[in-house]
Amino acid sequence: MMHETTVTDESAQASQGRKWRIRVERRLETPAWWNVLVPVVSVALALLFGAIFLKMSGYSPVKVYTIMFKDTFGTRYGITETLVKATPLLLSAVGVSIAFRMQLWNIGAEGQIYVGALAASWVALTFTGLPVYIMIPGMMIAAAFAGGLWAFLGSAPRAIWGVNEIITTLMLNYIAIFCVEYFVYGPWRDPMSFLFPLSPVFSKSAWLPCFGNTRIHAGLVFGIVAALAVGLLLSRTKWGYEIRVIGENPDAARYSGMSISRNIILVMLLSGAISGIAGMCEVSGIIHRLQAQVSAGYGYTAIIIAWLAKLHPIGIIIVSFLFGGLLVAGYSVQIYGIPADIATMLQGSLLFFVLGVEALARYRIRIIRSSPEPVQAQHTADDVARETT
Amino acid sequence: MPQKEENIIEMHRITKRFPGVLANENIDFSVSCGEIHALLGENGAGKSTLMNILSGLYKPDEGDIFVKGRRIQIGSPRHAIEAGIGMVHQHFRLVENFSVAENITLGMSTPRFRLDMTTIEDEVLALSKKYGLQLDPQAQIWQLSVGEQQRVEIVKMLYRGADVLILDEPTAVLTPQEARELFTTLDRMKETGRSIIFITHKLDEVMHVADRVTVLRGGRVAATVNKKDVTSRQLASLMVGKEHSTVLPDKDTLRSEPVLTLSDVTAYGDRGTMALDGVSLQVRAGEILGIAGVAGNGQRELTEAITGLRKAHSGTISLHGQDISNRTPLEIIDSGVSYVPEDRYGTGMAPNLSIVDNIILKSYRTRVMSKGPFIDYDAAKRQAKELVERFQVKTAGIHSAARLLSGGNAQKLLLGREISSDPKLLVASYPTRGLDIGAAEAIRSILINQRNRGVAILLISEDLDELIRLSDRIAIMFAGKIMGTLNRDEWNIEHIGLLMAGVLDVQDEEALT
Numbered sequence: 001m002m003h004e005t006t007v008t009d010e011s012a013q014a015s016q017g018r019k020w021r022i023r024v025e026r027r028l029e030t031p032a033w034w035n036v037l038v039p040v041v042s043v044a045l046a047l048l049f050g051a052i053f054l055k056m057s058g059y060s061p062v063k064v065y066t067i068m069f070k071d072t073f074g075t076r077y078g079i080t081e082t083l084v085k086a087t088p089l090l091l092s093a094v095g096v097s098i099a100f101r102m103q104l105w106n107i108g109a110e111g112q113i114y115v116g117a118l119a120a121s122w123v124a125l126t127f128t129g130l131p132v133y134i135m136i137p138g139m140m141i142a143a144a145f146a147g148g149l150w151a152f153l154g155s156a157p158r159a160i161w162g163v164n165e166i167i168t169t170l171m172l173n174y175i176a177i178f179c180v181e182y183f184v185y186g187p188w189r190d191p192m193s194f195l196f197p198l199s200p201v202f203s204k205s206a207w208l209p210c211f212g213n214t215r216i217h218a219g220l221v222f223g224i225v226a227a228l229a230v231g232l233l234l235s236r237t238k239w240g241y242e243i244r245v246i247g248e249n250p251d252a253a254r255y256s257g258m259s260i261s262r263n264i265i266l267v268m269l270l271s272g273a274i275s276g277i278a279g280m281c282e283v284s285g286i287i288h289r290l291q292a293q294v295s296a297g298y299g300y301t302a303i304i305i306a307w308l309a310k311l312h313p314i315g316i317i318i319v320s321f322l323f324g325g326l327l328v329a330g331y332s333v334q335i336y337g338i339p340a341d342i343a344t345m346l347q348g349s350l351l352f353f354v355l356g357v358e359a360l361a362r363y364r365i366r367i368i369r370s371s372p373e374p375v376q377a378q379h380t381a382d383d384v385a386r387e388t389t
Numbered sequence: 390m391p392q393k394e395e396n397i398i399e400m401h402r403i404t405k406r407f408p409g410v411l412a413n414e415n416i417d418f419s420v421s422c423g424e425i426h427a428l429l430g431e432n433g434a435g436k437s438t439l440m441n442i443l444s445g446l447y448k449p450d451e452g453d454i455f456v457k458g459r460r461i462q463i464g465s466p467r468h469a470i471e472a473g474i475g476m477v478h479q480h481f482r483l484v485e486n487f488s489v490a491e492n493i494t495l496g497m498s499t500p501r502f503r504l505d506m507t508t509i510e511d512e513v514l515a516l517s518k519k520y521g522l523q524l525d526p527q528a529q530i531w532q533l534s535v536g537e538q539q540r541v542e543i544v545k546m547l548y549r550g551a552d553v554l555i556l557d558e559p560t561a562v563l564t565p566q567e568a569r570e571l572f573t574t575l576d577r578m579k580e581t582g583r584s585i586i587f588i589t590h591k592l593d594e595v596m597h598v599a600d601r602v603t604v605l606r607g608g609r610v611a612a613t614v615n616k617k618d619v620t621s622r623q624l625a626s627l628m629v630g631k632e633h634s635t636v637l638p639d640k641d642t643l644r645s646e647p648v649l650t651l652s653d654v655t656a657y658g659d660r661g662t663m664a665l666d667g668v669s670l671q672v673r674a675g676e677i678l679g680i681a682g683v684a685g686n687g688q689r690e691l692t693e694a695i696t697g698l699r700k701a702h703s704g705t706i707s708l709h710g711q712d713i714s715n716r717t718p719l720e721i722i723d724s725g726v727s728y729v730p731e732d733r734y735g736t737g738m739a740p741n742l743s744i745v746d747n748i749i750l751k752s753y754r755t756r757v758m759s760k761g762p763f764i765d766y767d768a769a770k771r772q773a774k775e776l777v778e779r780f781q782v783k784t785a786g787i788h789s790a791a792r793l794l795s796g797g798n799a800q801k802l803l804l805g806r807e808i809s810s811d812p813k814l815l816v817a818s819y820p821t822r823g824l825d826i827g828a829a830e831a832i833r834s835i836l837i838n839q840r841n842r843g844v845a846i847l848l849i850s851e852d853l854d855e856l857i858r859l860s861d862r863i864a865i866m867f868a869g870k871i872m873g874t875l876n877r878d879e880w881n882i883e884h885i886g887l888l889m890a891g892v893l894d895v896q897d898e899e900a901l902t
Binding site for chain 2: 236237238239241244245248249251252253254255256257258259
């Protein structure tokens with residue numbers, strides 16, 4: 001269904017003498033095929049954009065892209081590594097997406113990953129004798145608790161005083177990273193690590209089980225379960241309904257008796273807890289010890305993923321694998337002397353083009369010729385209704 | 390067409406249509422040099438539309454505008470100011486973090502390169518002294534009171550060389566003392582030969598400052614008169630029109646029990662001014678209490694205080710004798726209060742969510758609509774379908790987004806949702822505003838129906854016809870106060886009009902004239 005009528009949002013470039021002007025109009029309804037067109041066109045544009053840079057740096061774009069594709073989706077090792085990299089991305093993207101649904105800009109997934117890893121490591125290093133079926137749930141609970149607490153620290157000022165949560169959650173990331181550094185450089189440093197900032201290796205009971213002989217661990221299952229559970233929460237439950245209403249229209253939420261500050265706290269707790277578990281999965285499933293660098297910016301990439309997937313749980317699963325693949329591809333081209341940053345650049349340009357093409361899905365740009373007369377504001381019946389005579 | 394020499398502005402046969410509404414019809418309007426011309430009328434009478442045409446925001450569909458005898462086209466506010474016409478809007482257009490002087494030069498094409506702030510500040514200071522508009526050019530906007538911000542807007546227009554100043558309801562945001570200062574300033578400007586167009590609905594202000602008055606009603610000129618030739622009583626009846634025929638809902642409710650009682654309630658508005666000033670009223674079961682008044686006189690704050698969305702500063706609000714003042718919105722909903730808010734898309738709905746999701750906005754917590762932590766979407770769909778059928782809502786389907794509903798259909802659904810909980814009290818703010826006749830009638834008959842079923846209804850409207858047709862009693866609000874409550878047998882339109890304009894009684898009126 002496509003409406004030809006236009007509403008409000010009209011920015012006009014007009015001045016006397018010029019024979020044309022550009023008009024940006026909002027579409028009332030975006031046609032369904034844009035949902036397919038947007039990702040396809042933006043991926044193509046991002047690849048093209050990357051190709052220009054590769055060409056300028058003296059590489060053959062076709063060759064580089066072929067290598068990237070083959071080494072990620074073309075080999076067994078590539079596929080398993082993609083899944084390994086996708087795991088923390090998936091978990092933390094699910095975490096941030098639920099906050100984004102409520103228009104809470106939780107930029108703190110990175111910090112929540114770190115404190116989650118820290119708390120899980122504390123359990124693993126302190127209660128070494130526990131059997132695996134107590135150890136793993138214990139680590140998970142600790143990580144979820146820590147991640148939730150970290151998000152709470154960011155969201156409580158927002159809920160009470162209206163402090164911008166972007167700033168608080170972002171700042172808390174640095175605190176979390178420095179906390180981890182303190183422990184691995186200080187009290188928890190492994191005496192056998194030759195002064196490297198590493199904790200001792202966890203006992204085997206603190207290792208997440210892997211699939212066969214790959215590095216894919218149970219965290220992948222957690223991620224998929226989390227995505228589906230959050231999807232169910234949002235679409236089917238009373239709480240999810242509140243989150244959607246608050247995200248769409250806080251005034252309507254207040255009007256219908258929902259408590260916004262309570263939901264800010266609860267949603268951030270859940271959001272942080274899921275990212276905290278992402279941190280636990282990294283130390284328990286991959287590294288098997290705590291180190292200064294737990295995450296390679298997964299918490300930030302998660303924001304891009306959540307956004308590209310339009311906060312849709314299934315979309316998040318798909319985009320996470322794509323981005324996991326991009327990370328692996330970045331490592332694989334390094335062997336050929338091509339900087340791994342090509343992958344991050346592609347990530348960035350992908351977001352850039354998606355946002356750009358998305359704007360076209362919501363707005364249409366028209367170039368209007370002639371009509372030298374200055375532009376009038378568009379009127380609707382509401383103008384009259386709103387008139388405060 | 391011959392132009393009178395002394396008229397600085399002449400508007401001839403101005404017509405402006407909006408989709409579905411004729412906002413201005415064949416309006417003739419003129420302003421002479423050095424006069425204060427009041428533009429009087431109810432909400433929606435077309436005052437702001439006419440002035441928005443003069444200040445270049447709207448383009449008239451028909452009609453001509455002459456400034457100083459020359460016919461001109463005013464295509465934008467910039468054109469207007471070039472022609473010497475400056476408008477001070479009700480909502481100020483100032484940059485909070487800029488200084489007074491910076492705001493005044495903002496958007497001007499001169500000086501082109503170097504901004505010499507000290508010179509500008511001196512000029513601003515000189516201007517403000519000349520007209521008695523006290524201002525500190527270096528102060529930042531956020532530090533200023535609302536009255537001071539208004540002075541900035543006025544000086545801004547004077548600085549740009551406005552000969553004709555349009556003030557849109559300038560006293561709405563002012564304290565009485567600030568208003569008096571403003572009137573002194575206007576007199577000074579008049580002495581220097583500038584003309585002022587003063588949009589208002591307050592009769593006492595008209596009688597106080599204006600030289601001539603043009604009364605608009607329903608988009609047409611009701612009359613243009615010299616102030617000294619009229620009384621405020623005459624102006625009031627010009628403003629609201631003739632006596633309306635009444636359609637009596639068939640029920641005697643005067644002796645039924647009170648449902649909602651407000652006693653001496655005060656509350657602050659968004660800008661920290663006293664928006665409700667000792668309001669006392671009562672709504673009984675099975676009656677419609679209409680609130681008449683020009684929008685912005687405390688109606689919004691009244692509904693918000695009742696529904697728990699705004700804090701009542703003092704006084705009590707009780708429902709069936711139980712104190713509900715300053716309870717949470719949820720507690721008040723649960724005690725049986727339904728609310729049709731003024732802004733139906735902005736407050737009453739989540740426009741991007743589906744119709745089904747909007748239908749359960751108030752009921753999703755109830756046993757009927759949920760199973761444990763889950764929402765029972767089968768029950769929700771059933772109710773959505775039922776409401777759509779019962780109120781003949783035209784939709785593309787119950788899963789389509791609520792924003793795609795037309796105003797009338799959205800309002801029917803909203804009202805349907807609000808009455809489906811069998812409320813004891815229904816608060817309805819401007820329920821028919823902006824709707825076409827058919828939809829408005831449908832809404833009205835739902836309201837009457839609810840009244841006859843014994844629901845207490847508080848109806849806020851700016852349509853006097855509607856209030857007179859539907860209400861059992863009418864309370865008139867002005868400046869946050871209830872000016873009076875009239876029963877069906879004792880009201881007449883002129884009396885309501887006077888009270889709406891803040892004139893308490895005939896003695897007051899004589900004191901003014």
